[in-house]
């Protein structure tokens with residue numbers, strides 16, 4: 373797999389405080405990477421290091437395979453668009469004027485792309501409206517449009533849904549998915565809402581106290597949170613034969629334990645197993661919600 377961002381043993385200390393404490397992280401090319409953790413976990417710190425706003429204390433951080441200590445890192449960073457903390461907008465300018473200004477800063481002389489960019493983020497009808505009159509969701513989308521001015525292939529968004537109303541959240545979500553699918557932009561998005569991220573992320577990194585607790589794909593998260601029946605039987609190979617014949621999906625854990633991803637009629641299952649000389653010793657329903665999975669991984673409470 374190709375990775376846009378990789379870190380290893382990455383450290384960022386503020387005096388004695390370890391904001392990042394040996395972070396290992398891998399953002400695959402083409403992914404929407406949900407970077408999730410409580411307040412104070414270290415998400416913004418990592419994003420600042422990625423964007424070059426701050427410098428690591430120690431460890432490795434590479435973008436497109438180039439380590440941050442390499443001179444070529446500035447070329448890699450040119451391929452990144454970011455919205456860190458709140459979007460930096462000129463509030464007395466319209467959306468189009470903000471974009472023009474950004475193009476000027478980037479040294480791009482023509483403004484042809486602006487109408488297309490405004491349309492992409494759903495701000496094409498804002499005309500003379502100044503950014504100060506925009507809703508939070510519109511500001512956030514303008515921030516993303518500004519980040520897209522340099523035509524990046526990696527977009528880094530720090531808590532883009534914070535404070536948005538449900539409609540604003542949907543708009544941002546759809547925009548991110550569109551950028552990922554249609555423009556093939558890899559997206560790193562930080563949030564403390566796993567539930568919201570689970571609607572769009574293809575990969576996850578769970579951070580707690582400056583350390584990566586776990587990285588996983590959306591499929592892995594889904595199977596970790598799937599409703600299932602944990603069963604203990606005398607012979608899981610017999611169980612597998614029976615479940616196959618019933619067309620029920622399952623996972624065998626060892627010779628006597630398995631997870632069944634459906635709620636089979638237990639009497640029917642017991643009878644079928646009996647014919648195979650297999651007995652059910654126990655069956656226990658398991659329903660790990662996203663939230664309880666999150667808490668089991670990174671615990672409750674914030675680090676201030």
Ligand code: ATP
Pocket residue numbers: 386389391409410411412413414415416417418564675676
């Ligand atoms: P939030 O969602 O609250 O922004 P976060 O996961 O993004 O959380 P960071 O902003 O990365 O967290 O902060 C991690 C820790 O580092 C926090 O405890 C914060 O107080 C501390 N911290 C961040 N910047 C500084 C700084 N410049 N000086 C000292 N401590 C800092």
